[in-house]
Amino acid sequence: MKQKKTLSIVGLGLIGGCYAKTLRDEFDVIYGIDVDEKALSYAESEGIIDRGFADPKLPLSESDLIVICLYPNLVEKFIGENRDDFKTNAVITDAAGVKGDLLDRVMKKLPLDIDFIGAHPMAGREVQGVWNSSEKIFHGANFIITPHPLNHAENLDLVEKLAYKMGFKRVSRITPEKHDEIISFTSQLTHAIAVALVNSDEKDFDTNVFVGDSYRDLTRIAMINEDLWDKLFMGNKENLIKKIERFEESLDIIKNSLKEGDSESLKEEFRKSTMRRKEIS
Amino acid sequence: MKQKKTLSIVGLGLIGGCYAKTLRDEFDVIYGIDVDEKALSYAESEGIIDRGFADPKLPLSESDLIVICLYPNLVEKFIGENRDDFKTNAVITDAAGVKGDLLDRVMKKLPLDIDFIGAHPMAGREVQGVWNSSEKIFHGANFIITPHPLNHAENLDLVEKLAYKMGFKRVSRITPEKHDEIISFTSQLTHAIAVALVNSDEKDFDTNVFVGDSYRDLTRIAMINEDLWDKLFMGNKENLIKKIERFEESLDIIKNSLKEGDSESLKEEFRKSTMRRKEIS
Numbered sequence: 001m002k003q004k005k006t007l008s009i010v011g012l013g014l015i016g017g018c019y020a021k022t023l024r025d026e027f028d029v030i031y032g033i034d035v036d037e038k039a040l041s042y043a044e045s046e047g048i049i050d051r052g053f054a055d056p057k058l059p060l061s062e063s064d065l066i067v068i069c070l071y072p073n074l075v076e077k078f079i080g081e082n083r084d085d086f087k088t089n090a091v092i093t094d095a096a097g098v099k100g101d102l103l104d105r106v107m108k109k110l111p112l113d114i115d116f117i118g119a120h121p122m123a124g125r126e127v128q129g130v131w132n133s134s135e136k137i138f139h140g141a142n143f144i145i146t147p148h149p150l151n152h153a154e155n156l157d158l159v160e161k162l163a164y165k166m167g168f169k170r171v172s173r174i175t176p177e178k179h180d181e182i183i184s185f186t187s188q189l190t191h192a193i194a195v196a197l198v199n200s201d202e203k204d205f206d207t208n209v210f211v212g213d214s215y216r217d218l219t220r221i222a223m224i225n226e227d228l229w230d231k232l233f234m235g236n237k238e239n240l241i242k243k244i245e246r247f248e249e250s251l252d253i254i255k256n257s258l259k260e261g262d263s264e265s266l267k268e269e270f271r272k273s274t275m276r277r278k279e280i281s
Numbered sequence: 282m283k284q285k286k287t288l289s290i291v292g293l294g295l296i297g298g299c300y301a302k303t304l305r306d307e308f309d310v311i312y313g314i315d316v317d318e319k320a321l322s323y324a325e326s327e328g329i330i331d332r333g334f335a336d337p338k339l340p341l342s343e344s345d346l347i348v349i350c351l352y353p354n355l356v357e358k359f360i361g362e363n364r365d366d367f368k369t370n371a372v373i374t375d376a377a378g379v380k381g382d383l384l385d386r387v388m389k390k391l392p393l394d395i396d397f398i399g400a401h402p403m404a405g406r407e408v409q410g411v412w413n414s415s416e417k418i419f420h421g422a423n424f425i426i427t428p429h430p431l432n433h434a435e436n437l438d439l440v441e442k443l444a445y446k447m448g449f450k451r452v453s454r455i456t457p458e459k460h461d462e463i464i465s466f467t468s469q470l471t472h473a474i475a476v477a478l479v480n481s482d483e484k485d486f487d488t489n490v491f492v493g494d495s496y497r498d499l500t501r502i503a504m505i506n507e508d509l510w511d512k513l514f515m516g517n518k519e520n521l522i523k524k525i526e527r528f529e530e531s532l533d534i535i536k537n538s539l540k541e542g543d544s545e546s547l548k549e550e551f552r553k554s555t556m557r558r559k560e561i562s
Contacts, residue, residue, distance in 0.1 A: 122491065122492065122493035123493060123494070124493065124494070124495075141493065141494075142490055142491060142492065142493065144491065170490055172490050172491070178486070182486055182491045183491065185481075185482065185483075186488065186491050186492045186493065186495075186496045187493060187495060187496070189478070190478070190495040190496050190499045191495060192532065192535050192536075193474060193478065193499065193532065194495075194499065194554070195535065195550055195551060195554040196528060196531040196532035196534070196535055196550075197470070197471070197474065197528060197531070198553075198554040198557045198558050199531045199534070199550055199553050199554050199557070200466075200524070200527045200528040200530070200531035200532075201466065201557065202466075202527070205455075205459070205463055207467065207560070207561060208560060208561050208562060209423055209451055209453050210403065210423060210425065210453070210463045210464065210467050211403065211423065211467045211561060212403035212404060212405065212422065212423065212467065212468060213404070213405070213422075214405075214467075214468060214471040214472060214475075214502045215467045215468070215471050215561070216561065217498045217499070217501060217502070218471045218474065218475065218498070218499050218502075219554075219558050219561065220498060220558070221495045221498070221499075222554040222555065222557070222558040223554070223555045223558045223559060224551045224554065224555055225551075226548040226551035226552055226555070227548070229551060230544045230547050230548050230551070233535075233539060233547060234539070234542065234544060234547070237539040237540075237542070240539060241536060241539050241540060243481070244532060244535070244536050244539075245536075246481045246483070247477060247478060247481040248529060248532065249481070250477040250478070250480045250481035251473065251474065251477035251481075251525060251529065253477070253480070254473050254476065254477055254514075254525070255473075255522060255525050255526075258514060258515070258518040258521060258522050258525075259518075259522060261515065261518070263511045263515060266511055266514060266515070267507040267508070267511050269476055269477075269480055270476060270505045270507035270510060270511070271507055272479075272480050273475070273476040273479040273480050273500075273503040273504070273505065274503065274504045274505055274507070276479045276480070276482065276503070277479050277500050277501070277503040277504045278504060279488070279489060280488060280489050280492060280496070280497065280500065281489060
């Protein structure tokens with residue numbers, strides 16, 4: 001008889017709910033751990049999890065895989081507080097959008113048989129809560145694994161295999177340092193731009209009446225979870241400051257073309273962006 | 282017996298095709314005028330227009346309404362070259378995304394019985410050509426009319442009525458000057474940002490593997506028709522330069538919050554953008 005496999009999701013919000021829904025067929029039992037009783041009872045009643053817990057002790061002691069979907073600064077705290085309760089040979093993974101030296105610090109704290117695989121599902125929505133979770137959110141998205149020298153190869157492979165099961169299209173492996181540098185461009189910079197664009201509105205007219213899809217698309221992510229994104233920005237600020245400055249240089253090329261009435265230089269920028277954007281799917 | 286009504290679309294590209302498709306039931310005859318024979322024969326064979334013309338003389342002489350969907354700088358040229366061929370009491374309208382003093386100049390050139398109603402359908406796609414036109418593009422979008430003191434009230438009402446028939450959700454009327462100021466923020470600035478973002482990519486990794494929906498959404502419009510957008514940017518450059526500078530100030534608030542590790546100021550920006558973005562539908 002096949003051994004029963006148990007999964008615990010720590011932090012049953014939007015992303016935690018997506019993990020539970022997309023891993024339903026891969027595990028015999030799925031537990032949810034959260035301080036929010038309403039999230040747990042909703043998830044239980046909808047069959048998203050089998051049972052919810054406010055106290056992590058019991059579910060952690062039975063879980064083969066633990067997915068931590070907490071704010072970046074709480075991942076290390078959770079592991080530290082519960083380090084003695086993990087099952088032998090448990091694999092822990094996370095979903096934090098910034099890694100810093102989290103892996104170094106966590107791997108040092110853990111018993112040798114417990115592995116922590118850093119991961120970042122590149123998916124989200126401008127809404128929150130397990131109520132809004134859906135298999136669609138992960139479907140076709142990118143998934144990043146940030147291996148650490150102490151990770152066991154089979155556990156890296158397990159998380160990669162599960163990512164494909166969850167519907168991700170591409171799984172790549174890079175160092176935590178490189179992850180943070182890249183993500184500061186593709187994710188944090190885009191959010192900084194959207195927020196700045198909305199906030200630069202002089203509000204001397206009813207914006208809503210004069211927008212097209214371009215404004216809608218560029219500003220959708222300006223509806224932002226302030227506590228989460230404060231952690232993501234501050235946890236990656238050196239990289240993000242550099243990317244903002246480089247973006248501003250790029251915008252200044254356009255501004256200067258305008259000031260000088262230099263259509264050739266402007267069109268060169270348009271040709272470059274068109275060619276580059278065609279490569280993104 | 283009801284008088285037969287004839288419409289001419291000048292410039293049968295993406296937007297011209299959308300006008301023809303959404304006004305199909307409002308006119309007895311729809312003509313297309315374009316230098317591109319392929320666009321005309323495609324539109325004829327698909328029933329988007331009844332007949333296509335390379336020479337505008339005949340269709341203009343029969344048309345009650347003429348919609349000019351040419352690049353902004355070509356609208357005045359077209360009207361000037363064909364001013365003697367318009368039917369008595371014809372109404373002309375356009376779709377240019379920047380107005381400048383176009384209305385002033387054109388109204389002076391036209392016979393008193395011919396009216397030119399400046400208009401801007403706030404809709405588009407990153408693809409071109411009548412092949413890609415669709416009723417969906419106009420559906421639910423904003424439509425702007427820029428009245429001129431010499432316009433006849435019933436012609437302004439006609440264009441407004443037709444805009445709702447075409448599927449637009451909101452029709453507003455503002456001066457050409459105010460139009461250009463507002464549009465430099467909601468449309469041209471967003472395109473400048475998208476182009477600058479894609480062009481600031483340092484390309485030291487495969488961007489495609491590390492992007493999420495935020496990067497995809499913010500950069501979709503970076504695939505840009507370089508000739509059209511050169512005209513739109515240059516035709517509105519004073520406004521656009523101001524909006525770029527104001528946006529950069531707004532982005533610098535975020536950058537400085539990061540440099541100073543000031544989470545409170547950062548979260549204040551997030552709260553502001555969240556509240557404002559919720560008002561946009």
